[in-house]
Amino acid sequence: xxxxxxxxxxxxxxxxxxxxxxxxxxxxxxxxxxxxxxxxxxxxxxxxxxxxxxxxxxxxxxxxxxxxxxxxxxxxxxxxxxxxxxxxxxxxxxxxxxxxxxxxxxxxxxxxxxxxxxxxxxxxxxxxxxxxxxxxxxxxxxxxxxxxxxxxxxxxxxxxxxxxxxxxxxxxxxxxxxxxxxxxxxxxxxxxxxxxxxxxxxxxxxxxxxxxxxxxxxxxxxxx
Amino acid sequence: xxxxxxxxxxxxxxxxxxxxxxxxxxxxxxxxxxxxxxxxxxxxxxxxxxxxxxxxxxxxxxxxxxxxxxxxxxxxxxxxxxxxxxxxxxxxxxxxxxxxxxxxxxxxxxxxxxxxxxxxxxxxxxxxxxxxxxxxxxxxxxxxxxxxxxxxxxxxxxxxxxxxxxxxxxxxxxxxxxxxxxxxxxxxxxxxxxxxxxxxxxxxxxxxxxxxxxxxxxxxxxxx
Numbered sequence: 001x002x003x004x005x006x007x008x009x010x011x012x013x014x015x016x017x018x019x020x021x022x023x024x025x026x027x028x029x030x031x032x033x034x035x036x037x038x039x040x041x042x043x044x045x046x047x048x049x050x051x052x053x054x055x056x057x058x059x060x061x062x063x064x065x066x067x068x069x070x071x072x073x074x075x076x077x078x079x080x081x082x083x084x085x086x087x088x089x090x091x092x093x094x095x096x097x098x099x100x101x102x103x104x105x106x107x108x109x110x111x112x113x114x115x116x117x118x119x120x121x122x123x124x125x126x127x128x129x130x131x132x133x134x135x136x137x138x139x140x141x142x143x144x145x146x147x148x149x150x151x152x153x154x155x156x157x158x159x160x161x162x163x164x165x166x167x168x169x170x171x172x173x174x175x176x177x178x179x180x181x182x183x184x185x186x187x188x189x190x191x192x193x194x195x196x197x198x199x200x201x202x203x204x205x206x207x208x209x210x211x212x213x214x215x216x217x218x219x220x221x222x223x224x
Numbered sequence: 225x226x227x228x229x230x231x232x233x234x235x236x237x238x239x240x241x242x243x244x245x246x247x248x249x250x251x252x253x254x255x256x257x258x259x260x261x262x263x264x265x266x267x268x269x270x271x272x273x274x275x276x277x278x279x280x281x282x283x284x285x286x287x288x289x290x291x292x293x294x295x296x297x298x299x300x301x302x303x304x305x306x307x308x309x310x311x312x313x314x315x316x317x318x319x320x321x322x323x324x325x326x327x328x329x330x331x332x333x334x335x336x337x338x339x340x341x342x343x344x345x346x347x348x349x350x351x352x353x354x355x356x357x358x359x360x361x362x363x364x365x366x367x368x369x370x371x372x373x374x375x376x377x378x379x380x381x382x383x384x385x386x387x388x389x390x391x392x393x394x395x396x397x398x399x400x401x402x403x404x405x406x407x408x409x410x411x412x413x414x415x416x417x418x419x420x421x422x423x424x425x426x427x428x429x430x431x432x433x434x435x436x437x438x439x440x441x442x443x444x445x446x447x448x
Contacts, residue, residue, distance in 0.1 A: 007310050066437075070429035072388035075422055078406050083415035086231040161385075164296035171395055178299055182306070191307035198299050205294040213290075216339055 010192045017184035017193045024180025025200060031094070031166040031176060035101035036159055042102065043109025047117055048139055050110075061110070068107035074168045076100040081172045097169035105162040112154045116147030153215040160208050164201070177201070234416045241408050241417065248404030249424050255322050255400060256387035256428075262326040263386070264379065267333025271341060272363070274334070285334070292331035297389045300324040305396040321393035329386045336378045340371035377439045384432050388425075401425065 046061050068076075077100035080091060091099065120143045128138030148155070170179035181197035238245070274285050292300070304320040315323065344367050352362030394403035405421030 004311075008307070066430060066433045067426065069384070070426050070433045071422055072391040072402070072425060072429075074391040074394070075402055075418075075425055078402065079415070079418050079422060082406065082409060083232070083418045086415050087227060160294075164294075167296040167298045168392070170298070178296070178302065182302060185306060191303075191310050194299075194303050194307050198295055198303055201296060201299055202291060202294045206290055209290050209293045213335065216335075217342065 024177040028176040039105030042106035046110035047113030073104040093174040116151035248401040252401040255390040259325040263329025266330035271337035289331040317396040
């Protein structure tokens with residue numbers, strides 16, 4: 001047992017690598033702080049634009065969303081980071097990771113917002129338009145807020161997923177939390193940093209995972 | 225334009241590599257299938273055990289699903305591959321990746337099945353029991369068929385999302401499609417291989433993404 005603790009929860013090692021892990025954690029948070037709002041904004045814009053009743057626009061947007069939902073985010077990242085430089089477009093690790101995460105994340109958010117907007121009864125729009133609001137005003141003040149509320153659990157859940165996905169940036173040597181832990185593990189021949197990183201991720205996302213479960217159960221109760 | 229064709233669509237350059245690419249593609253398919261075939265039944269099994277309402281066991285189940293929904297897949301794969309050997313448990317990269325992904329999928333699947341079980345009206349249970357069926361019979365013949373039906377759209381979405389995680393196996397050197405294509409890319413100093421990889425991922429997952437759209441339509445407007 002004490003050997004187990006010494007191997008997996010070695011406090012001396014943890015103390016030694018903590019600053020490195022903390023630096024990694026900041027980078028993870030920075031990645032999410034850029035990629036999550038961007039993905040939400042683009043996803044919302046795509047969902048709203050699909051409501052414009054332009055067949056061509058809708059087809060283009062659905063193609064964008066479906067393509068990006070079908071391609072693994074790590075494939076996007078490798079393509080952006082190692083492929084695009086051949087065209088003279090050389091992005092650093094951080095922008096490349098943000099771009100890959102945003103392309104992937106925005107497509108998922110677009111689908112969630114679309115489902116939300118479609119869940120708002122048609123009468124709401126008609127009522128809004130008949131009071132003299134423009135299409136955009138009725139979308140912004142009447143439809144989108146209700147639609148968003150209807151899909152709140154999915155929005156939180158997808159935000160957590162996107163946040164977790166920042167760990168793929170380690171594949172292009174961006175020293176976020178996972179990468180920092182891997183480096184520390186390699187230096188010290190001890191898995192404590194990896195275990196510590198896993199615990200940090202767990203503590204960070206557990207409250208939100210719980211929250212999503214509660215929100216989903218509530219929705220089920222209401223609809224039953 | 226010329227540059228784009230030369231760098232991203234130089235298919236003759238791939239002539240020698242098609243067998244490698246095909247092998248990588250098959251490994252990706254194999255991993256995806258194994259993940260789904262293990263993960264989803266395991267999730268269903270856990271949901272059924274949870275239904276028996278054994279308190280300490282249920283606390284454990286809730287911890288299990290929260291834990292595996294909170295930790296990024298890549299972190300679990302790295303842990304399974306680099307940390308478990310200190311434990312005396314050496315997994316090859318393929319097994320480590322599939323195990324990590326299957327466990328994550330089982331956690332998400334359990335949550336979906338559990339929500340489905342809660343969505344089935346209580347009267348169904350009472351009706352089943354009052355006709356003389358046992359608890360297990362009611363579950364098997366009345367409840368589960370309905371649960372599986374309502375669970376299919378979210379399960380499909382989740383299964384696609386987690387199958388795309390097979391690409392993360394490249395980080396621990398599983399020779400799957402992304403790994404193969406990115407090493408070809410660095411061998412021949414031409415990213416056409418990455419294009420081929422992306423197209424194959426698209427070919428593999430796009431039908432399922434389209435299928436979820438169709439499912440959504442079919443479930444929103446049932447014929448009966």
